[in-house]
Amino acid sequence: MxxxxxxxxxxxxxxxxxxxxxxxxxxxxxxxxxxxxxxxxxxxxxxxxxxxxxxxxxxxxxxxxxxxxxxxxxxxxxxxxxxxxxxxxxxxxxxxxxxxxxxxxxxxxxxxxxxxxxxxxxxxxxxxxxxxxxxxxxxxxxxxxxxxxxxxxxxxxxxxxxxxxxxxxxxxxxxxxxxxxxxxxxxxxxxxxxxxxxxxxxxxxxxxxxxxxxQGTRWLEVKVTGQAAHAGTTGLEYRRDPMRALSEALAELFGTVMPQDERARFTVGQMTLSPGAVNAIPEIACCTVDARHVETGLLDSLVKRIGEVLKRHAETNGCTVELRETFNMAPxxxxxxxxxxxxxxxxxxxxxxxxxxxxxxxxxxxxxxxxxxxxxxxxxxxxxxxxxxxxxxxxxxxxxxxxxxxxxxxxxxxxxxxxxxxxxxxxxx
Amino acid sequence: MxxxxxxxxxxxxxxxxxxxxxxxxxxxxxxxxxxxxxxxxxxxxxxxxxxxxxxxxxxxxxxxxxxxxxxxxxxxxxxxxxxxxxxxxxxxxxxxxxxxxxxxxxxxxxxxxxxxxxxxxxxxxxxxxxxxxxxxxxxxxxxxxxxxxxxxxxxxxxxxxxxxxxxxxxxxxxxxxxxxxxxxxxxxxxxxxxxxxxxxxxxxxxxxxxxxxxQGTRWLEVKVTGQAAHAGTTGLEYRRDPMRALSEALAELFGTVMPQDERARFTVGQMTLSPGAVNAIPEIACCTVDARHVETGLLDSLVKRIGEVLKRHAETNGCTVELRETFNMAPxxxxxxxxxxxxxxxxxxxxxxxxxxxxxxxxxxxxxxxxxxxxxxxxxxxxxxxxxxxxxxxxxxxxxxxxxxxxxxxxxxxxxxxxxxxxxxxxxx
Missing domain, CATH: 3.40.630.10 (Zn peptidases)
Known part of the structure; x- marks a missing residue:
């Protein structure tokens, strides 16, 4: 030196x-x-x-x-x-x-x-x-x-x-x-x-x-709505479980986003189910998503894909999904x-x-x-x-x-x- | 009549x-x-x-x-x-x-x-x-x-x-x-x-x-522990994300338990992440499980399998899992x-x-x-x-x-x- x-x-x-x-x-x-x-x-x-x-x-x-x-x-x-x-x-x-x-x-x-x-x-x-x-x-x-x-x-x-x-x-x-x-x-x-x-x-x-x-950062609030019902008395054909929809969507995203692109980040830091009874299928499952990427185009694609995956699993389970962006910082x-x-x-x-x-x-x-x-x-x-x-x-x-x-x-x-x-x-x- | x-x-x-x-x-x-x-x-x-x-x-x-x-x-x-x-x-x-x-x-x-x-x-x-x-x-x-x-x-x-x-x-x-x-x-x-x-x-x-x-009913409290870390600054190799582990385990269980046995019931009614910040990988992901089956032996097998699936996904993600049974009613x-x-x-x-x-x-x-x-x-x-x-x-x-x-x-x-x-x-x- x-x-x-x-x-x-x-x-x-x-x-x-x-x-x-x-x-x-x-x-x-x-x-x-x-x-x-x-x-x-x-x-x-x-x-x-x-x-x-x-x-x-x-x-x-x-x-x-x-x-x-x-x-x-x-x-x-x-x-x-x-x-x-x-x-x-x-x-x-x-x-x-x-x-x-x-x-x-x-x-x-x-x-x-x-x-x-x-x-x-x-x-x-x-x-x-x-x-x-x-x-x-x-x-x-x-x-x-x-x-x-x-x-x-x-x-x-x-x-x-x-x-x-x-x-x-x-x-x-x-x-x-x-x-x-x-x-x-x-x-x-x-x-x-x-x-x-x-x-x-x-x-x-x-x-x-x-x-x-x-990295650019986008924050999303995810709300999946199904139908609250008894965990035991509800027949399989009547279950519209937003927790199932959300688990499946998140598992798919965790299993693909970062493995496919090591520069991407996908994090779920908050989650709530309501009404929140141990023996009830929830009506609503909410979570946050923190998505990051250093390239603007790829961050946009990631956010789009998150929405699509959530929508697909919500529909499969008879639920609906709403997304709200709460923060958007370009890379x-x-x-x-x-x-x-x-x-x-x-x-x-x-x-x-x-x-x-x-x-x-x-x-x-x-x-x-x-x-x-x-x-x-x-x-x-x-x-x-x-x-x-x-x-x-x-x-x-x-x-x-x-x-x-x-x-x-x-x-x-x-x-x-x-x-x-x-x-x-x-x-x- | x-x-x-x-x-x-x-x-x-x-x-x-x-x-x-x-x-x-x-x-x-x-x-x-x-x-x-x-x-x-x-x-x-x-x-x-x-x-x-x-x-x-x-x-x-x-x-x-x-x-x-x-x-x-x-x-x-x-x-x-x-x-x-x-x-x-x-x-x-x-x-x-x-x-x-x-x-x-x-x-x-x-x-x-x-x-x-x-x-x-x-x-x-x-x-x-x-x-x-x-x-x-x-x-x-x-x-x-x-x-x-x-x-x-x-x-x-x-x-x-x-x-x-x-x-x-x-x-x-x-x-x-x-x-x-x-x-x-x-x-x-x-x-x-x-x-x-x-x-x-x-x-x-x-x-x-x-x-x-x-149906017999078993209630479990599931606690998956990983490591809290910044959603953005943490390299992929350092992520020990209990939410990823739990999402993957629950998706696998939702995707198999009831499709394979229509008499089984698997419900997650409560879930919390802590510390619970939008931009932090959680340290701990907790949820409840309500598992039901009309046959004692099959309910026992189901609960055992839930534990195994959780443990496997926890380990894959560098996390640990604890299960506590809070209710057990035989069919x-x-x-x-x-x-x-x-x-x-x-x-x-x-x-x-x-x-x-x-x-x-x-x-x-x-x-x-x-x-x-x-x-x-x-x-x-x-x-x-x-x-x-x-x-x-x-x-x-x-x-x-x-x-x-x-x-x-x-x-x-x-x-x-x-x-x-x-x-x-x-x-x-």
Whole structure:
């Protein structure tokens, strides 16, 4: 690993400790939900660290927080790096924080080494990635990508009864030293480090995942209606059992969807039968479906097929089926140029890497709509996340920071001194 | 239909009306749960009617109520006919009441016609057949068959917080004119009229079902344990999905159990997934199984097979399965001699009949353990029961009463004047 690409690993680990104290839980995790007083404390800490180092700090109307290190040409779109600082209610210390603090470590390392960049480099902490206090998630990054705050935000109420509008205003007011800037602006490229939230890197002992894309997700509510009847007295010819229809349909889908296409995901996480008596054929069998695929066309086909299989088994059993889509997030594929940058950066940094697909949403999915983006995964123990026991080995955290630094250097080099390089025009639709 | 076998149909219909007023609900049904004040009123009414007709009335320590018409030989075991007078909380007018009042109508018809019988004939109203206020059901008939009150009764508390022991004592005290007799005594034979609680007689337009037996029932609680994980980020090789295991097992069972054996019943009435998030592979999938068969050996095989199929699919999916049996009621097959009696009786009465299997439990199941028993079903509209809309056409009620009268005459004839006939020794184990 060349010295010029080395970050200050110990400082990164100390920063992770420092931020983990804000909202620390008894079990060693973090409860620092979006737009709470604890979230504001984390934003304040980052701001104070940044100002002490001479960086400027901005926030936008969606309470996205930016730390800017100036480039030679202040008019060039900045290179953006970061993640989020909010957590799940019983979350871990690394989900979001690692990406934000690794990005800030890169900024400090650039400063330490006196590296001048053509374009500015900015660290971002996106507002409310988790979506657990205020739904949905990725609020800050999606508003940034859209260039506007959705009207729906005006009426969103949190799980604790607070209004998003008021908590957003209070959060912005709590940081008067961060200058306001408009929502959305040109970005040269975006890079995000994140924990994998799955076990594959750890199991293979590979420290760096180069994320090729993020699966699209569709959520369905399935309702199969038959006829409630006595489990014992009803003759076979009179049984119209929605549970039989649903079991058969789900078994067919489980038995074909993923075996036939290893990039597809089909999950049933909720199920209810009503009236719900042990000795009654149910009238109604309901379940949810979470369907994912990285390719839009194949995700559409999968959802269509789910509907057809359900309909066929419902009809065979004298039942009817209704489907309602409750969530639809299109897949993202990160630009090949950005993946090349990451591959080169891993090589330069001497870090083993593998291509990996993200099954979870991340802010990068939304930023990728307006700027070439890419993500770097690091392993987390047992794939555990959204859990107070979430843990990232110190070496893995440092590897993530080193990889990000290397990728930033690679990107800056490719963009050249003119600030306009190979990545221009690659922004996906 | 020969005149000698004709009951007073209008009187039976009036009696049904009269009893339906005790606990009548706004929707035309009945709420007359076991051992309530309303149940006591129904018992009192039957007692008053009986005493006015010169019949004697008895009760036993389980609050089973008996109306006795003496035979020539008072020492002979009585021929017992009846059903129950308690109802579901939102029950119908016919479930139980029809069988009890049809039996009482037979007793009055014998009296009307001055028919002398060798053995006494007794009407019985069994205590708490429904089991909804105090669980389990068929309390009176099962205690009668066992010849003892189970110790467990001492601590049973009703859904409204009353003690079974106290309500039983108060019910017995409320009817001082009914002489106490010991629990359990020799019975020549037992006959019970009941509504089908299923649609088959009505659909085929047949007024009488000759019940060949009552299915045995086993209830299982199934718990399949896998590993909770993110619906998107978890690689296929790390998925241990209990919902997939359960869907596949249930689909296999639904697809084979009943298609292969039309006398088997397999029902899943309750199901829960936990933690129950739309975007999480569940850790645990639980469901209930209601398995029924009229043959003990085949029911045992079915339950064994259910366990094997669940275990196989659990293992295939990296999960484990636990089974817990929460209810086990052995099947009953009514003696062939009793079925012959009913077939002859239907012919004599000029009533079309078909053999039918009961999917629900009835008091006759328990009485059959100590005396040759049989049941007569009549159609109910749309198979609806345990419902205030439960309805039996007047002609069907009268057909049930006529059939019972005919069967009583047939039984008495077969037993002959010595009071010891073809049915002796047929009592099943």
């Amino acid at each position: 060349s010295t010029s690409h080395t970050i200050n690993g110990n400082r990164l680990l100390l920063r992770l400790e420092e931020f983990a104290r804000i909202g620390a839980t008894a079990k060693g995790g973090v409860n620092r939900q979006a737009l709470t007083e604890l979230d504001r404390r984390a934003r304040r800490l980052l701001t104070e660290l940044a100002r002490a180092r001479g960086f400027s700090v901005f926030q936008d109307p969606a309470a996205n927080l930016f730390v800017r290190r100036e480039g030679r040409d202040a008019d060039l779109p900045p290179l953006l790096i970061g993640s989020h600082l909010d957590s799940q209610p019983t979350g871990g210390r690394f989900d979001g924080a690692l990406g934000t603090l690794a990005a800030y470590e890169v900024l400090e390392s650039l400063e330490d080494k006196g590296i001048e960049t053509e374009c500015p480099v900015e660290v971002v902490a996106w507002m409310n990635e988790e979506g657990c206090r205020f739904a949905p998630g990725c609020m800050g990054s999606s508003a940034f990508a859209a260039g506007a705050i959705p009207q729906s935000w005006a009426t969103i109420i949190s799980t604790d009864g607070s209004s998003l509008k008021e908590e957003l205003a209070a959060t912005l007011e709590a940081l008067p030293e961060a200058a306001m800037r408009p929502l959305g602006f040109p970005v040269a490229a975006y890079l995000e480090v994140h924990i994998e939230q799955g076990p594959s890197l750890e199991k293979e002992g590979i420290p760096i995942g180069i994320v090729t894309g993020i 993202a594929t990160f630009p090949s140029g950005m993946l090349d940058v990451l591959s080169s950066a891993a090589e330069t940094a001497g870090l083993q890497s593998k291509k990996i697909l993200s099954g979870a949403f991340h802010d990068a999915l939304f930023v990728n709509r307006v700027a070439p983006s890419a993500m770097i995964f690091v392993p987390c123990r047992d794939g555990l996340s959204h859990n107070e026991a979430e843990f990232v080995e110190p070496d893995w955290s440092i590897a993530g920071g080193s990889m990000l630094f290397s990728a930033v250097m690679e990107l800056l080099a490719r963009r050249g001194s003119a600030g306009s390089g190979a990545l221009e025009g690659e922004t996906p639709k | 020969s005149t000698s076998h004709t009951i007073n149909g209008n009187r039976l219909l009036l009696r049904l009306e009269e009893f339906a007023r005790i606990g009548a609900t706004a929707k035309g049904g009945v709420n007359r749960q076991a051992l309530t004040e309303l149940d006591r009123r129904a018992r009192r009414l039957l007692t008053e009617l009986a005493r006015a007709r010169g019949f004697s009335v008895f009760q036993d320590p389980a609050a089973n109520l008996f109306v006795r018409r003496e035979g020539r030989d008072a020492d002979l075991p009585p021929l017992l006919i009846g059903s129950h007078l308690d109802s579901q909380p939102t029950g119908g007018r016919f479930d139980g009441a029809l069988g009890t009042l049809a039996a009482y109508e037979v007793l009055e018809s014998l009296e009307d016609k001055g028919i002398e019988t060798e053995c006494p004939v007794e009407v019985v109203a069994w205590m708490n057949e429904e089991g909804c206020r105090f669980a389990p059901g068929c309390m009176g008939s099962s205690a009668f068959a066992a010849g003892a009150i189970p110790q467990s009764w001492a601590t049973i508390i009703s859904t409204d917080g009353s003690s079974l022991k106290e309500e039983l004592a108060a019910t017995l005290e409320a009817l001082p004119e009914a002489a106490m007799r010991p629990l359990g005594f020799p019975v020549a034979a037992y006959l019970e009229v009941h509504i089908e609680q299923g649609p088959s007689l009505e659909k085929e337009g047949i007024p009488i079902g000759i019940v060949t037996g009552i 009953a097959t009514f003696p062939s001699g009793m079925l012959d009696v009913l077939s002859s009786a239907a012919e004599t009465a000029g009533l079309q009949s078909k053999k039918i299997l009961s999917g629900a439990f009835h008091d006759a199941l328990f009485v059959n353990r100590v005396a040759p028993s049989a049941m007569i079903f009549v159609p109910c509209r749309d198979g609806l029961s345990h419902n205030e809309a439960e309805f039996v056409e007047p002609d069907w009620s009268i057909a049930g009463g006529s059939m019972l009268f005919s069967a009583v005459m047939e039984l008495l004839a077969r037993r002959g004047s010595a009071g010891s006939g073809a049915l002796e020794g047929e009592t099943p184990k």
